[in-house]
Amino acid sequence: MTVFRELSQHLLDIFENGAKAGANLIVLNIVEDFNADRLVLELRDNGSGMPAEMVRRIADPWVTTRTTRKVGLGIPFLKQAAEMCGGEFGIESELGVGTRTWASFQHSHIDRPPLGDLVGTVLCMVVGFPMLDVLYQHTVHAATGATQEFNLDTRELRAVLGAEMSFSDPEVLGFLREMLEEGQAILYGEGTTTNAE
Amino acid sequence: MKSLEELQKIKERALERRRMSAEGVRVRVVVAMGTCGIAAGARDTMTAILDELEKQKVTDVAVTQTGCIGLCEYEPIVQVQIGDGEMVTYGKLSAERVPALVEKHVVGGEPIAEWAIKQTA
Numbered sequence: 001m002t003v004f005r006e007l008s009q010h011l012l013d014i015f016e017n018g019a020k021a022g023a024n025l026i027v028l029n030i031v032e033d034f035n036a037d038r039l040v041l042e043l044r045d046n047g048s049g050m051p052a053e054m055v056r057r058i059a060d061p062w063v064t065t066r067t068t069r070k071v072g073l074g075i076p077f078l079k080q081a082a083e084m085c086g087g088e089f090g091i092e093s094e095l096g097v098g099t100r101t102w103a104s105f106q107h108s109h110i111d112r113p114p115l116g117d118l119v120g121t122v123l124c125m126v127v128g129f130p131m132l133d134v135l136y137q138h139t140v141h142a143a144t145g146a147t148q149e150f151n152l153d154t155r156e157l158r159a160v161l162g163a164e165m166s167f168s169d170p171e172v173l174g175f176l177r178e179m180l181e182e183g184q185a186i187l188y189g190e191g192t193t194t195n196a197e
Numbered sequence: 198m199k200s201l202e203e204l205q206k207i208k209e210r211a212l213e214r215r216r217m218s219a220e221g222v223r224v225r226v227v228v229a230m231g232t233c234g235i236a237a238g239a240r241d242t243m244t245a246i247l248d249e250l251e252k253q254k255v256t257d258v259a260v261t262q263t264g265c266i267g268l269c270e271y272e273p274i275v276q277v278q279i280g281d282g283e284m285v286t287y288g289k290l291s292a293e294r295v296p297a298l299v300e301k302h303v304v305g306g307e308p309i310a311e312w313a314i315k316q317t318a
Binding site for chain 2: 004009016020074121123156157160161162164165166172173175177178179
């Protein structure tokens, strides 16, 4: 049993931690390697970071729910999801520098939740958090040996849009959604817009 | 492929519209996206809101998120504020309820009382 049906919901949840830590840039990195049968999710933020003592306790739900209310249950949920799918979880943080959270999975593991609606999730990250920039990097190493990559960097988009335009504009929303859908098609092959699993 | 030139053209069109109509941000929509919200479907609620705004070409709405607001049992929670008016907090605002919310409150300006969380102060 997992709390979230999709891994992209975990990504959004961990992303929120970075936003709360005052980050102005969050990097979302997804690497799928079908040869190594591995999926790695990573979020890096340049927020306030955490003291070593909190990092040590953060993945323990019994401790974190009681004493570190502002972090909550999201991290134990992700750790549990990774560990029940032949993977690992890690978190590194440095005060004043930021936090890196990652989780790996056996890609083909029967219990592994699908990545799910990545287009909608990245759209929520980009539009819902106007105070920070998002760099979404996604790499797929196919079983054939071919490698496909897709990146979306809101710093490039903001440089065009300027301060007076928001990502909530309907035409900008359409642009972003189509760009992300094109990205999914590049990563998984034409004609596929979602990570069907 | 989507290009930055295309985004530049979108910006120019939007700014031209804005000059014609003097429009600004009229409505603020806030989706609660804490762990509790996401577990209850807040991500799907928010993408449904963005889809509606895109489809109906609503240009004067700012959509943002907030963390857990302490009403986890009512998630997904969405707040709507028109201008400087009172903010209405909706509970159990699933993606299926979004088209009606956008039509009636966000665009039409009429809050949906039965979906709002009653304040017992």
